[in-house]
Every structure is written in structure tokens, then in C-alpha cells.
Amino acid sequence: MDLPFQIDLTGQVAVVTGGSGIIGGMFSRALGKCGAKIAVLGRNAEHGQKVVDDIIAEGGEAYSFSCDVMNKESIIKCKQEILDKWGKINILLNVAGGAIKDAAIPQDQFADIEGDMLNFFTTDMENIRKELDLNLYGTMLPTQVFGEAMMGQENANIINISSMGAYGPLTRIPGYSSAKAAISNFTEWSANYFAKSGVRVNALAPGFFQTPQNHALHFNEDGTPTPRSKKIIDSTPMGRYGEPEELIGALLFLVSPKGSSFLTGVILPVDGGFHCYLGV
Ligand SMILES: NC(=O)c1ccc[n+]([C@@H]2O[C@H](COP(=O)([O-])OP(=O)(O)OC[C@H]3O[C@@H](n4cnc5c(N)ncnc54)[C@H](O)[C@@H]3O)[C@@H](O)[C@H]2O)c1
Numbered sequence: 001m002d003l004p005f006q007i008d009l010t011g012q013v014a015v016v017t018g019g020s021g022i023i024g025g026m027f028s029r030a031l032g033k034c035g036a037k038i039a040v041l042g043r044n045a046e047h048g049q050k051v052v053d054d055i056i057a058e059g060g061e062a063y064s065f066s067c068d069v070m071n072k073e074s075i076i077k078c079k080q081e082i083l084d085k086w087g088k089i090n091i092l093l094n095v096a097g098g099a100i101k102d103a104a105i106p107q108d109q110f111a112d113i114e115g116d117m118l119n120f121f122t123t124d125m126e127n128i129r130k131e132l133d134l135n136l137y138g139t140m141l142p143t144q145v146f147g148e149a150m151m152g153q154e155n156a157n158i159i160n161i162s163s164m165g166a167y168g169p170l171t172r173i174p175g176y177s178s179a180k181a182a183i184s185n186f187t188e189w190s191a192n193y194f195a196k197s198g199v200r201v202n203a204l205a206p207g208f209f210q211t212p213q214n215h216a217l218h219f220n221e222d223g224t225p226t227p228r229s230k231k232i233i234d235s236t237p238m239g240r241y242g243e244p245e246e247l248i249g250a251l252l253f254l255v256s257p258k259g260s261s262f263l264t265g266v267i268l269p270v271d272g273g274f275h276c277y278l279g280v
Contacts, residue, residue, distance in 0.1 A: 001029045001030065001033055001054075001058065003030060003033055003034070003248060003252065004248060004249040004252070005249065005252065006033075006034065007034050007252050007255070007256045007257070007258070007259065008034065008035060008257075009031060009034040009035045009036035009090075009091070009155070009255070009257075010034075010035035010036075011035070011037075012035070012036045012037070012090040012091060012154065012155060013036065013037045013039065013082065013086045013087075013088055013089050013090050013091070014028075014031045014036040014037070014038050014039065014090065014091035014092075014093065014255075015039040015041060015082060015089055015091065015092045015093070015142075015146055016028045016031075016038060016039065016040055016041060016093045016095055017041045017067065017069050017092075017093065017094050017095055017096040017138070017142055018041070018042065018069075018095035018096030018097065019038070019039075019040035019041050019042055019048050019051060019064075019095070020040060020042040020047040020048040020050070020051055020064075021042075021095065021096070021098075022211045022212065022244060023095055023161070023206075023209075023211070023244060023247065024040075024051075024093070024095035024096070025040075025048075025050075025051040026244055026245065026247070026248065027093055027095060027247075027248070027251055028040050028051050028055065028062065029051065029054055029055055029058070030248045030251065030252065031091065031093075031251075031255070032055035032058065032060035032061070032062055033055075033058060033060065034252070035060070036060075036090070036091065037060075037061045037062065037063075037086050038051075038052075038055055038060065038061070038062040038063075039062075039063060039065055039078075039082045039086075039089075040052055040055075040062055040063070040064045040065070041064075041065050041066075041067040041069075041078060041096075042064070042065075042066070042067070042096075043066065043067070043068050044066065045064045045065055045066040046064070047064075048064030048065075049064050051064070052064045063085060065078045065081055065082065066078065067142075069094075069096045069134070069137075069138035069139075069141060069142055070133050070134060070137060070138055070141070071141075072141055072144075072145065075141055075142055075145040075146070076145055079145050079146055079149060083149065088149070088153055089146055089149045089150050089153065090150065090153050090154060090155050090156055090157070091155070091156070091157045091158075091159075091255055092142060092143070092146045092147070092150065092157070092158045092159070093158075093159045093251075094138070094139040094142055094143065094158065094159065094160045094161060095161055096134070096138050097134055097135040097138055097139070097161060097179075098134070098135070098176075099131065099173050099175075099176040099214070099217075100127055100130055100131045100134070100175070100176075101216065102124065102127040103123070103127035103128045103130065103131045103173070103175045103176070104172050104173055104217065105118075105119060105120050105123060105171075105172045105173075105174065106118045106119070106172070107119065107172070108171040108172060109171075120174070127175070128174070128175035129175075131175035131176055131179055132175055132178065132179045132182075134179075135176065135179035135180060135182075135183060136179045136182045136183060136186070139160050139161075139183050139186065140186060143158060143160075143186075143190060143201075146158075147190070147194065147199060150199050151194070151197035151198065151199055152197060152198055153198070153199075154257075155255070155257040156194075156197075156198050156199040156200065157199070157200050157201075157202070157254065157255045158190065158194075158199060158200070158201040158202075159201075159202055159203065159204060159251065159254055159255065160183050160186070160187045160201070160202075160203040160204075161183070161203065161204055161205075161206065162180050162181075162183050162184045162187065162203045162204065162205040162267050163176070163177070163180035163183075163205055163206065164205060164206075164207055164208070164269075164271060164274050164275060165177030165180045165181065166180040166181040166183065166184040166205060166267070167205070167269075167275045169181075172217070172228075180205075183203065184203060184205070184267045187201055187202065187203040187265065187267060188265045188267075191264040191265030191266075192265065195264060200260075200261075200263065200264040201264055201265065202254045202260075202263065202264060202265065202266045202267070202268065203266070203267045203268065204247060204250055204251065204254070204267075204268055204270055205267050205268065205269040205270070205271065205275070206242065206247055206270055206271065207236065207242055207269065207270060207271025207272055207274040207275070208232045208236065208241050208242065208271070208272075208274065209241060209242045209243070209244050209246075209247075210241045211244060218232070232274075235274055235277055235279060236271070236272040236273060236274045236277070237272060237273030237274070237276075237277050238272030238273055239272070240272065242270065242271070242272060246270065247270050250268050250270045254266075254268065
């Protein structure tokens with residue numbers, strides 16, 4: 001893997017939730033390339049093995065652990081396994097999360113009292129609850145469990161993943177937008193809470209990246225862009241989707257012991273300008 005620039009994390013231990021996913025896997029490989037030992041976390045440890053193999057093939061050190069970010073006992077068990085193996089935790093990336101397909105509202109606005117049968121009023125709130133649980137509690141719980149072990153460690157850093165839905169609600173995904181707004185708020189809360197213990201807490205707010213997770217909302221089955229996809233591009237001043245690799249530089253900056261040592265509580269948008277464009 002090519003990095004936009006190098007930082008030195010030699011000897012540090014980084015824990016990545018959702019480490020077998022698109023962004024989590026990429027972040028794991030990037031920090032591995034900087035010398036950190038990487039704990040790749042996923043509900044099924046086998047799914048993280050490919051990421052571990054890639055890191056080892058590039059000369060790094062990594063191991064795949066089972067961890068469900070919605071289950072505190074599972075996180076506590078995982079923390080103990082990591083401490084038994086490597087003795088400490090310096091960096092936590094809370095990447096597990098995402099939108100749940102059945103929690104999406106099919107239309108941007110309520111349009112037709114007679115015929116609009118699938119809408120917010122008929123949405124199963126359990127799906128929205130799952131979305132909040134996965135994204136918000138799936139960030140809070142690992143912060144609670146791993147954060148305690150990180151206090152006082154060298155270059156202790158927690159990075160959360162927010163979204164454009166945190167700056168203002170995105171149509172159709174009220175649960176996801178609410179959860180990500182709460183993650184931004186929790187990032188600022190934690191930055192204050194942990195500040196004197198040496199743990200910095202920041203978040204990345206990715207704009208729109210083409211990944212399997214959002215593919216169904218943005219592309220038709222034949223691969224052509226949906227009207228939503230066109231709106232996204234028109235609302236992004238840089239006029240395109242991001243490439244996932246374009247998040248790496250922002251991550252390295254935020255976890256850099258030298259580059260951002262006085263920076264905490266920041267939600268850093270990486271979005272081609274989407275967050276600062278209101279359409280006119
Ligand atoms: N892709 C985008 O355009 C985009 C934009 C903004 C924010 N994000 C955020 O980035 C993060 C990663 O997204 P991605 O695109 O890589 O998606 P992804 O689906 O590839 O990765 C999500 C990972 O979370 C894991 N996960 C789900 N539930 C879990 C649980 N209970 N316990 C542990 N792990 C669990 C999944 O197995 C998967 O590995 C998410 O928080 C997402 O909301 C993505």
C-alpha cells in the first residue's frame with residue numbers, strides 16, 4: 001500500500017473495529033505500514049484474516065480478534081486478549097457502523113397520502129433502533145472499554161467515524177443521520193473527558209465514497225447512477241465521489257504524534273466540500 005506520507009507508530013498498538021470492512025481494512029493496512037501492531041476486530045475473526053495477511057505480507061504485525069461492538073462482554077473479552085498479546089493499547093479506531101438498508105425511507109419527502117404506503121409512518125422502528133445501536137453504542141461501548149486501558153499511554157488516540165448526515169440530516173436515512181450527529185457530539189464530549197489523561201479524541205466525517213455499503217442507494221441494478229447519486233455530485237463542489245484512499249491522509253494527520261499533538265475534539269470533514277455548500 002502507498003501512503004500519502006509516512007508517520008512513525010513503531011511499537012504502538014492500534015485497535016480497529018470493523019477492521020474487516022472497506023474503510024476499516026484500509027485504515028488497518030495504513031497504520032500497519034506505519035509500524036503499529038494492528039488488532040483487526042470483527043464479529044467473526046475469520047473475516048479479518050485477509051487484512052491481517054496483507055499487513056504481514058508488507059512486513060507488519062497484525063492479528064484478527066472476534067468482537068461485537070454492540071456487546072460489552074465481547075469487547076471486554078477482546079480487550080483482555082489484546083492486552084495479553086501485546087500489553088497495551090495506544091490507538092482505537094471506531095470504524096464499525098453503517099446504514100441499515102431496512103431503516104431507509106424510500107422517498108425524500110412524504111408525497112402522496114393515497115398511495116405512499118412505504119414511508120416513515122410504516123417504518124419498523126426496530127430497524128432504526130438497530131442503526132442507532134450499531135453506530136452510536138457501537139462507538140460508545142468500545143470507547144468505554146478500550147479507553148480505560150489507553151489512559152496514560154504514549155500517543156493515545158481515539159478516532160470515530162461521523163458523516164455528512166451529522167452536519168444536517170440526509171434525506172431517507174433519519175436513523176443513520178441521528179446516530180452520526182450523536183457520534184460527533186460524543187466525540188467532543190470524550191475529547192473533554194479524556195483530555196487530562198493524555199487521550200486525544202477526534203473524528204473523520206467522510207463525504208460520499210463509492211463503497212458496497214451505499215451502492216444500492218446510489219446505483220441502479222444495471223450500474224447507472226440513481227437520481228440521488230446525481231444530487232450528491234451536484235452538491236459536492238469538487239463534483240465527484242471520493243476514493244476511499246483519500247481518507248488515509250486525514251487519518252494519519254489525526255493520529256500523528258508530531259503533527260496533531262495539540263488537537264482534540266475535531267470533526268474533520270473529508271468530503272470535496274459537501275459540508276460547506278448549501279446548493280446556491
Ligand atoms: N462508505 C461511505 O461512503 C461512508 C461515508 C461516511 C461514513 N462511513 C462510515 O464508515 C464506516 C465504515 O464503513 P464502510 O464503508 O467501510 O462499510 P463496511 O460495511 O465495509 O464496514 C463496516 C464494518 O462494520 C462491521 N460491523 C457491523 N456490525 C458490527 C458489530 N455489531 N460489531 C462489529 N463489527 C460490526 C461490518 O462487519 C463491517 O466490517 C461506518 O461507520 C460508516 O458509517 C462510510
